[in-house]
Amino acid sequence: MANALDSVAAMRLAELQDPAGVKQVPTRNGFGEGVIEAGKKNRNVIAICADLSESTRMLGFKEALPDQYIEIGVSEQMLVAMAAGMASAGKVPFIASYAMFNPGRSWEQVRTTMALNETNVKIAGAHAGVSVGPDGATHQAIEDIAIMRCIPHMTVVVPCDSIQTKRATLAVAAMNGPVYLRFGREKTPVVTTEETPFELGKAQIFREGRDVAVVVCGILIYNALIAAEKLARDGIECMVVNNHTVKPMDEKAIVEAAEACGAVVTVEEHQIFGGMGSRVAEILAQRRPTPIEFVGVADQFGQSGDPAELIEHYGMGSSAIEAAVRRAVARK
């Protein structure tokens, strides 16, 4: 497992606990920066947008690289199938909309024209999770990881903050094959630094501990780190694993974490059914049966509300993670 402990990420924990001291940046900003850099490095990289250039942060790309930018209006199925065609002709398309529609609306096009076709298309799913807030259930993608991770050949990446989203964007641009990259709308804590290593398919330890392995993907990493610090005061030491690549998952890292701790908690802003935690359970059921507790949305739809309010309501706040860790400890 890639050890990110030496990075400033781990060093800055004390600072992270002071909410006023945490820098907050939306993960989508990292995508916006990354895709421009990718487009400058490789002129075959193109950005295609479906009437959401500002909110998906493709606007900067449009301004910087207008010849590599394409606007197609509200047509998310077209977005995928057209990108697959362009990829077959040598382009490297990044396609952006809200995760609810891309890949939510276009699932069969993704399966056939991207995955079965093995075309080099990168889906950028913005505004994922209940944290999109007041727009409500229709716009809160919390099934997207499930529907993407079950497709052969697909790579699924859920970075934890804006810096990591930029790194991930550049990494998927450099690899060949279909990718789903997921990010969010709200400003969320920046827990990594420019020095934090990042490698696709390699989970990272953000905190050492031997009692419970807390395996996280996405922006809830911050809540997990806060929960771990609180639990440490009660003598429960959590290993916090940033499991950004949901597919192909770092199986070795998951098994090692389970072996080291003997209990696991998975954390994701997604349905519990079918998400990152389900994959962890599949791996461990087969290779090292271990008690697991799941933090995520429990088979419900979201609703309108303030993002932080919704994270709490659906049981994904730091206190819910703490409680899950205590349940996991009790089952050891």
Added chain:
Amino acid sequence: MSTLTPQRLTELKLHANNVRVGIIRSLLAAGSGHSAGPLDMADVFTVLYEHVLNHRPKEPLWDDRDRLLLSCGHIAPVRYSAMAYGGYFPIEELLTLRKFGTRLQGHPERVRLPAVETTSGPLGEGLAQGTGMALAAKMDGKSWRVYVVTSDAEHQCGLHWEATMTAAKFKLDNLIAIVDRNFIQIDGSTEDVMPLEPFADKYRAFNWEVFECDGNDIAQFTETIEKAKTVKGKPSVIIANTVPGKGVSYMEGDYTWHGKPPNKEQADVALRELQAERERLTANG
């Protein structure tokens, strides 16, 4: 000429003015949401709820009600406001828009608020569901009608045209689509983002009866929808030409108001303008 007396016309104009006030107040309270589309459809929703629909606000799920679907769910504030002023629920409930626990979700939800008929927000799905309802009504020999309000940019969605083809196949003359033709979408003008013209010809080619009118002219829209109701053997579409942000001077015609609410100062200006319009209408009417 429409069947409206001059006095009734003034009443409807005043009602539309109220609906706009409700939109501004609810958006201000919510702190997020869409302004341009709701304001430009206030006249259409007023005519629908106050003049066209066969419905019972106090018995929202009455079996024989006409079905009104809002396909472009993001303009929900206009529907909510028209429902509140039409007697479906207290006007003050508008201030819960987009808040935790509200029936007035950011995008409308069928199971939370009776008589919104469908959950919408993801664009392009309303006409398909409306086609299904209209076909079911025909199968059962029911006389209620289906009205589907749809935005112009929704016509970039493939499913919308699948529905258009299907409704024509089944000769659904109990189905009327109303298009908010305001020429804007998020990234700019519809004609720059993905050209829709020749718009009316597309519907004609799909065997629909096509009407065009000024969607901000209550008399004209009323007259048009009355004509559409007499069409036999095919579905009708009314292309309602509207001015985005209608009724609030600094929003009119500006696409950047698609997806943001007014702040306090902007809302105050908007409400003052609407009040002035109200006084003008009362003085003249």
